[in-house]
Amino acid sequence: MDAEELRGVLPAEEPAFRARQLYDALYRRRVSSFAAITEFPAKLRERLAAGSVIGHLERASRFDSRDGTRRYLLKLSDGKTVEAVFMPEEARDTLCISTQVGCPVDCRFCLTALMGLERNLTAGEIVGQVLHLAQDNNLWAHEKRLNIVMMGQGEPLLNLAAVLKATRLLCDPKGLNISPRRITVSTSGIIPRIAELGKAEPRPKLAISLNASTEEQRRELMPITRKYHLRDLIEACRAYPLRPWERLTFEYVLLKGVNDSDADARRVVKLLAPLRCKVNLIALNPGPGIPYETPAPERVAAFQAIVRRSIPCFIRKPRGLDIYAACGQLKRMESGLVTLGA
Numbered sequence: 482m483d484a485e486e487l488r489g490v491l492p493a494e495e496p497a498f499r500a501r502q503l504y505d506a507l508y509r510r511r512v513s514s515f516a517a518i519t520e521f522p523a524k525l526r527e528r529l530a531a532g533s534v535i536g537h538l539e540r541a542s543r544f545d546s547r548d549g550t551r552r553y554l555l556k557l558s559d560g561k562t563v564e565a566v567f568m569p570e571e572a573r574d575t576l577c578i579s580t581q582v583g584c585p586v587d588c589r590f591c592l593t594a595l596m597g598l599e600r601n602l603t604a605g606e607i608v609g610q611v612l613h614l615a616q617d618n619n620l621w622a623h624e625k626r627l628n629i630v631m632m633g634q635g636e637p638l639l640n641l642a643a644v645l646k647a648t649r650l651l652c653d654p655k656g657l658n659i660s661p662r663r664i665t666v667s668t669s670g671i672i673p674r675i676a677e678l679g680k681a682e683p684r685p686k687l688a689i690s691l692n693a694s695t696e697e698q699r700r701e702l703m704p705i706t707r708k709y710h711l712r713d714l715i716e717a718c719r720a721y722p723l724r725p726w727e728r729l730t731f732e733y734v735l736l737k738g739v740n741d742s743d744a745d746a747r748r749v750v751k752l753l754a755p756l757r758c759k760v761n762l763i764a765l766n767p768g769p770g771i772p773y774e775t776p777a778p779e780r781v782a783a784f785q786a787i788v789r790r791s792i793p794c795f796i797r798k799p800r801g802l803d804i805y806a807a808c809g810q811l812k813r814m815e816s817g818l819v820t821l822g823a
Contacts, residue, residue: 508656550801573626581635592812604646638674688730694748746787
């Protein structure tokens, strides 16, 4: 809730500045109980505690990877659960958060797609994931850079109002004060919403899940392409208002023998050449029910070598494979976790 909405939580006779005090306590000081808001009179604290709850998400499970990644299964107020991932690195920490429970997009190489869509998350539930993971990993206590990627469960642009409200709450200098440069929203290509995102303020960075070099190939891997064509997606990206320092990110999941050939790489270059962008390559992460295989590291490197002659191109290192926390693996797995070699 923003400060204006919090005004409705307070008794009508309270002065307007109490809403800002409450907002400050929740988002800047991140209190977990009304009793901790000591600037409020005792009677007001008691009244709020009796009629309202500070809605932190409840942890149902946490899985710790040998590489330091942590996957969280978080319980929502209606009993549904959603996943978020913490990925520590030496120079920065990254939180991968969800925007929906499940996902409606049905990408053929993604475990989350097997869940279907259960419901959208609220802005509070999106921000709640950040607060829970930051608190559990003591992220507020150090000066490491914090990145937030909306690349967990769900298609963010199909829940855009909540995503933009969550972004405003995350970026508010009077609250969490996270720079929009540190927030990335990833989409499968919901073209009308891309234009809408481009007008938002504050505006997170944009990543596009590409995964194919031709219309036919993308239609097979990502059925959403039947509605939003690849050529139209590229045109929407050309029209997107990039800031001087900004590039679009294109994510490309490599599937053995499907979209990983040298010819695919050359087509990707031709497709993206007009855009100010970079490409992140992701070798398929395994999972039960996924009918594709992971290409060999040599094939991934060969693909990268072709693309990066023309476009900045990086190979994304998988994180949390042993706990089903890697890209495309979020399906609330609690048993049968992947066994990796030593």
